[in-house]
Amino acid sequence: MKKYSNFNKNDCNEFEKPKLCLKLKEKYNGGENGEFLSIEKEIVDGISIYIAWVKPYNNIELFKGKVGMSESNGKEHWIVLSTQLKDHDDAGWIEHEKGHIIGYSKGYDKKIGTVIDKNKVFNLETYPNVWFEFEPFKRQMLFLKNIKKLPPLTIIRNMMKDYENSTSHKGKIDELKQIEQFFIEFYKEYVEDVDINNKYNKK
Secondary structure (H helix, E strand, O other), rough: OOOOEEEEOOOOHHHHHHHHHHHHHHHOHHHOEEEEEEEEEEEEEEEEEEEEEEOOOOOOEEEOOOOOOOOEEOOEEEEEEEEEHHOOOOOOOHHHHHHHHHHHHHOHHHOOOOOOOOOHHHOOOOOOOOOHHHHHHHHHHHHHHHHHHHHHHHHHHHHHHHHHHOOOOOOEEEEEEEEHHHHHHHHOOOHHOOOEEEEEEEE
């Protein structure tokens, strides 16, 4: 069951975690930081998650330099989401961030090593091939497959858009090739064993 309460940015003292509300309001104080608009509570799988909605810095960054339009803190149970994701979340990033909170509660953040055999993903042994991303990516892909009913290739392509458009990865073909291959191998191992071509193999 989902339960939530909305509070605008002037209601921090009325929110059940006023210090958290004020902390996020201070962090997202406008301009290059994105602008804090409201906060709400949602219960997912029995876990309380605090979601702050932010007007993003621009149409590809939540705040300056951030890859994508969302971020989270598993330990503190908070998620920050761009208001753009309310109606346009074709890649399932809201579910991804919820997965960070749930994954932290399951202890995945303490696991070391790689999620996928690094030799299958062109020796990628850092992000996203790390255990604290296991639950987020699994939840995200299952949501896109089972709820959104998207085919595997569309799921991978939608997820890749944030990386392809980001200032951190844009134009870096070798990095994008590694990330896409990770998504492909992850999908095959944890969601559905199907053939998916890495478009960067052609470049």
